[in-house]
Amino acid sequence: MQFLESVKEWMVLNPTLVSxxxxxxxxxxxILTISFLRKLLKRKLPDTSVRYKSQKAIEIVGYVLIIILTVSYFTGSVKDFTLAIGLLTAGITITLQELILSIAGSFYIFIVKVYQPGDRIEINGIKGDVIDIDSIYTTMMEIGEWVSSDNYSGRIVKLSNAFVFKGPIYNYSQDFPFVWDEINFPIRYGSDLDLAKSIVISTTAEILSEYLTQSRLNWKKVVSKYYIEDAKVEPTLAITMTDNWMQFNVRYIVDYRQRRSTKNLLNERIGKAILATDNKVTLASATIEIIKIPDLNLTAQGSTVEDS
Known part of the structure; x- marks a missing residue:
């Protein structure tokens, strides 16, 4: 009984410490409740996407509760929430500008759905696949840099969510998970032009046939959603006459994840088909033609020998 009285007396004498x-x-x-709920959701929800979004929602709720608790502690009443937030913002805007933008960016990303885990994006000059989005950072598996084409470099990049407000964001997979790509074939002058065109177009159409139906359906959705003209998704061929050869430029649509392998397959199949034409169609290469050898004056042992 005396102990309780002592505790009450101590609390009366030290109100600030008690608070x-x-x-x-x-x-x-x-914090413990949020951590417990995140672990519970991780065990109970089998679907990866639902589990991930639920965990992020719990995390955001935790931040909101901590903010309300902090404001209540410093002001003494939740009714003063607006005034406290205004004073707090005025005091820390400069020092915590990047942090505030990052948190705001995380809300913007989730609400507007700028991108989501699994998307391939390019932001702030960095290109890669999004593997995580938290309240401050977007985590990406980088592609490109010192490796060719769209291969992983092996580096994991953490990028501030504030960058969604600072520049363009290129999304390879949202709404339309296909990209247009091109490949060039130099055809020698004197080749059978009609046969060359037939080989290039038919081979390209055969290899890319699996993408055409799906890309048409996806493109129709893009046209209905955005103010954009209808586009041709079938492979197209353009021929340019150069000083050395006829350049066949093939433009085609492909899954953004299959650019490198598709280009390799096109080179291989079309190259074999051209070789099988018994020189009716020939791939060109850079050559140098010498028109005339100039006259030479040679000097040997002090004497001069002149060409007549």
Whole structure:
């Protein structure tokens, strides 16, 4: 009984410390609850996408509760929330500008669906596949840099969510998970032009046939959603006459994840088909033609020998 009286007396004499202890206790309780709920969702939800979004929602709720708790502690009343936020913002805007933009960016990403885990994007000059989005950072598996085409470099990049407000974001997979690509074939002058065109177009159409139906359906959705003209998704061929050869430029649509392998397959199949024409169609290469050898004056042992 005396112990309880002593505790009550201590609490009366130290109101600030008691208030701080209450704040820390509630803070720890909120953090532990959020951690418990995240682990529970991780075990109970089998679907990866639903589990990921649920965990992020719980995390955001935790941030909101901590903000409300902090404001209540410093102001003494939740009714002063607006005033406290205004004063707090005025004081820390400069020092925490990047952090505030990052948190705002995370809300913007989730609400507007700028991109989501699994998308391939390019932002702030960095290209890669999004593997995680938290309240401050977007985590990407980088592609490109010192490796060719769209292969992984092996580096994991953490990028501030604030960059969604600072520049363009290129999304390879949202709405339309296909890209247009091109490949060039130099055909020698004197080749059978009609046969060359037939080989290139038919081989390209055969290899890319699996993408055409799906890309048409996806493109129709893009046209209905955005103010954009209808586009041709079938392979197209353009021929350019150069000083050395006829350049066949093939433009085609392909899954953004299969650019490198598709280009390799096109080179291989079309190259074999051209070789099988018994020189009716020939691939060209850069050559140098010498028109005339100039006259030479040679000097040997002090004497001069002149060409007549």
């Amino acid at each position: 701080a202890l209450k704040y820390v206790t509630w803070l720890i309780l909120i």
